[in-house]
Amino acid sequence: MHGSTGDDCVVLAGVDGSASALHAAVWAAAVAARRDAVLRLVHAYVVPAPGVSRISVTTVREGFRSRAESWVAEASAAVLAQWPSLRIERVVVEGSPVGVLLRESAGAEVVVLGSRGLGGFTGLLVGSTAVSLVAHAQCPVVVVRGRRPDDVPAVAGPVLVGLDGSPDSTDALGYACEEAAARGTTLIAVHTWNEITPEGRLRLAGSEADVAAERRLVDEQLAPWRDKFPELAIEVEVVRGRPVRTLLERGGGAQLVVVGSRGRGGFTGMLLGSTSQALLVHSACPVAVVRQGSRS
Known part of the structure; x- marks a missing residue:
């Protein structure tokens, strides 16, 4: 285990506004609760290069950040509804989702992801992106899913x-x-x-x-x-x-x-x-x- 005490024990969950990621955040919260850990909800986004649109880059950047913050707030609310005393950190950052998760994994017990998603984490489990995350993450990586990708994951069984x-x-x-x-x-x-x-x-x-x-x-x-x-x-x-x-x-x-x-x-x-x-x-x-x- 990376952290020896609750103070330095972090469970990391990627958030992107999808139902799959929401299930993953709640699943990660249960892990954090069992380990007396901090749950860190993370969303990373990449602002597209400016095109012919008259909308300014600043406006686009603000829009991406506002949407990201609302997704993280939604995940936080879902978690607190079940674990009202759980310690939660919110991280919203501009950058490559995989790069951000790899960096954050350095101090985490586990990285938890949904099986498919929207926004910055779209395609996270397709091809080289998944291989890169799993090959280089500095802690275990969990992909949360049920019988179908958006189903609530099982909580019973071996x-x-x-x-x-x-x-x-x-x-x-x-x-x-x-x-x-x-x-x-x-x-x-x-x-x-x-x-x-x-x-x-x-x-x-x-x-x-x-x-x-x-x-x-x-x-x-x-x-x-x-x-x-x-x-x-x-x-x-x-x-x-x-x-x-x-x-x-x-x-x-x-x-x-x-x-x-x-x-x-x-x-x-x-x-x-x-x-x-x-x-x-x-x-x-x-x-x-x-x-x-x-x-x-």
Whole structure:
């Protein structure tokens, strides 16, 4: 965790006036309340270059800022309706949304975003923008969504974490343990395997020895976390199949899915190309992406 006390613990939420971002702000507020943290609501906007219009740049800039402030105020009101004593900071700034969020992430516990939005955050989860944010953010990034993008996210069910033995998935496991413990729910560790090993070896489908070896890998990765969180109920699922498909299926009844930003074996390139888009676009619950070292 970045902050050791409530005074320096910040949960960051991107706000853009969309229903999706509003759900994300409320979701982030619940995290901040559990951690006795400050909720920082952030909106960044880029003023377009002047064209042939007679409207002055100053007028356009004032309009953008006024709209941004109203969106942040709306999100703040929604949060305070549920957590009236929560400490809230409002940040409205002209600049690249991704650049602003990356800068703000340096002092945050987590960055929370809606799955799609309007205004400055439009397209935040499309292509290189999402990869850039997740690859460089200095804390975990959570994309909040329900079964459909604008649905209210689930607040019940277990926390799922995808494991493959890599350092990134170990950091993801630590974050998942913290979240499951704070929420008073079960943690389900999901590990997938198929006929091709990470070393490129072809193995017999369904081999009991291979399944047992995969289970040992998960148990070894879990061991120190079971000791650190002795009261946390941890279940293990070792499944033959593809990681994204498996997590999407299991995530239907979960309140959070946690993955590392990249791994090995089945989870290699989790956030590159179509694999990441499948999880972020189709997950039925919020998805947390934890980059190695981002929880230090």
